[in-house]
Amino acid sequence: KQEVTQIPAALSVPEGENLVLNCSFTDSAIYNLQWFRQDPGKGLTSLLLIQSSQREQTSGRLNASLDKSSGRSTLYIAASQPGDSATYLCAVEQGAQKLVFGQGTRLTINP
Amino acid sequence: GAVVSQHPSWVICKSGTSVKIECRSLDFQATTMFWYRQFPKQSLMLMATSNEGSKATYEQGVEKDKFLINHASLTLSTLTVTSAHPEDSSFYICSSGSGGAADTQYFGPGTRLTVL
Numbered sequence: 001k002q003e004v005t006q007i008p009a010a011l012s013v014p015e016g017e018n019l020v021l022n023c024s025f026t027d028s029a030i031y032n033l034q035w036f037r038q039d040p041g042k043g044l045t046s047l048l049l050i051q052s053s054q055r056e057q058t059s060g061r062l063n064a065s066l067d068k069s070s071g072r073s074t075l076y077i078a079a080s081q082p083g084d085s086a087t088y089l090c091a092v093e094q095g096a097q098k099l100v101f102g103q104g105t106r107l108t109i110n111p
Numbered sequence: 112g113a114v115v116s117q118h119p120s121w122v123i124c125k126s127g128t129s130v131k132i133e134c135r136s137l138d139f140q141a142t143t144m145f146w147y148r149q150f151p152k153q154s155l156m157l158m159a160t161s162n163e164g165s166k167a168t169y170e171q172g173v174e175k176d177k178f179l180i181n182h183a184s185l186t187l188s189t190l191t192v193t194s195a196h197p198e199d200s201s202f203y204i205c206s207s208g209s210g211g212a213a214d215t216q217y218f219g220p221g222t223r224l225t226v227l
Contacts, residue, residue, distance in 0.1 A: 043220040
């Protein structure tokens with residue numbers, strides 16, 4: 001059974017810092033990995049999707065990497081801003097579009 | 112990107128009553144819709160997958176007679192929580208996909224259910 005773990009569970013940093021969120025998964029047989037953002041009491045916003053054949057994806061200040069063989073992904077956020085405060089979830093797809101989510105990292109960017 | 116809506120955004124009901132939650136894909140046809148449940152400070156857990164015109168497929172441990180899913184059209188899926196109890200209180204989120212492993216899913220804003 002696929003298990004997805006995110007470390008740390010919570011992170012608080014001052015504005016302007018670069019930071020890394022970690023995601024690991026136990027079964028490397030995945031189609032893709034996605035990073036989502038969830039604001040309190042809200043749904044999910046897709047940030048980046050990395051196909052299993054890709055190593056990384058970039059969007060603005062966000063960069064996500066994928067090492068499928070070791071079961072790891074990182075989300076790098078550059079020059080963090082208070083508006084980046086949210087819970088970040090990673091999820092892997094193992095087929096039929098079924099996603100297995102990690103428990104998330106609650107990120108707080110302090111002005 | 113595609114837009115998925117949910118209605119209602121929050122609902123409070125008495126124990127023993129049934130609650131229906133709607134999930135609509137507003138600007139695309141969703142052949143597949145997914146229903147997730149999220150307890151406070153926990154991650155999303157897939158409850159079931161519904162395909163338009165066919166019966167839903169439920170994940171292990173999810174009672175199909177309690178969580179009724181209907182996907183009658185390519186733009187609407189409904190989740191009915193029957194005989195709701197306080198332990199059913201949760202955040203329910205739907206997502207839509209057009210099919211295919213490479214497609215991203217579009218998530219609704221969620222419905223907060225509180226059962227008294």
